[in-house]
Amino acid sequence: MSRIQLALNVDDLDAAVGFYATLFDTPPAKRRPGYANFAVADPPVKLVLFENPAATGTLNHVGIERASMAEVHVEADRLETAGLVLDVEDEVVCCYARQDKHWVTGPDGQRWENYVVLADAEPGSATPLEYADPAVGVCCASIHRTETDSAG
Numbered sequence: 001m002s003r004i005q006l007a008l009n010v011d012d013l014d015a016a017v018g019f020y021a022t023l024f025d026t027p028p029a030k031r032r033p034g035y036a037n038f039a040v041a042d043p044p045v046k047l048v049l050f051e052n053p054a055a056t057g058t059l060n061h062v063g064i065e066r067a068s069m070a071e072v073h074v075e076a077d078r079l080e081t082a083g084l085v086l087d088v089e090d091e092v093v094c095c096y097a098r099q100d101k102h103w104v105t106g107p108d109g110q111r112w113e114n115y116v117v118l119a120d121a122e123p124g125s126a127t128p129l130e131y132a133d134p135a136v137g138v139c140c141a142s143i144h145r146t147e148t149d150s151a152g
Helices: 013-024 069-081
Strands: 003-010 030-032 035-040 045-051 059-065 087-094 097-105 111-120
Touching: 003 013, 013 035, 013 045, 045 059, 069 097, 069 111
Parallel strands: 003 045, 059 111
Antiparallel strands: 003 059, 030 035, 035 045, 087 097, 097 111
16 A cells, blocks of 8 residues: 655654654654654554754655555656656665655655655664755755756
């Protein structure tokens, strides 16, 4: 099953986890220092929280979590055929998970991630914001290669 991902910057991770656990009536699926995610069944959404008080906004990024690498590749082919430029990342560690993914940029600059989680990353791996661009506060710095960004 595919589901929309919504990644938010939060000032206080403990307060945000408490709020969203109550709102969606589900505990976090993963909790690491400065990071939590929820795999919400109803409505189907992957909610990701980054403790990032220095962020200039609450939206970190949006995406679509896919069930398989095959689905990610089908979407990549479809988007490229439609003329969108993809920023492809294979076998990356981001957000405490090993992932294959690609990014596209919407007409208003929103970055959309299309990804599959290949494996959980060990707790000793880099934290999500170690990869972050501090000026933007987004998970992985490689998504900020603006020279490849295009709305299509």
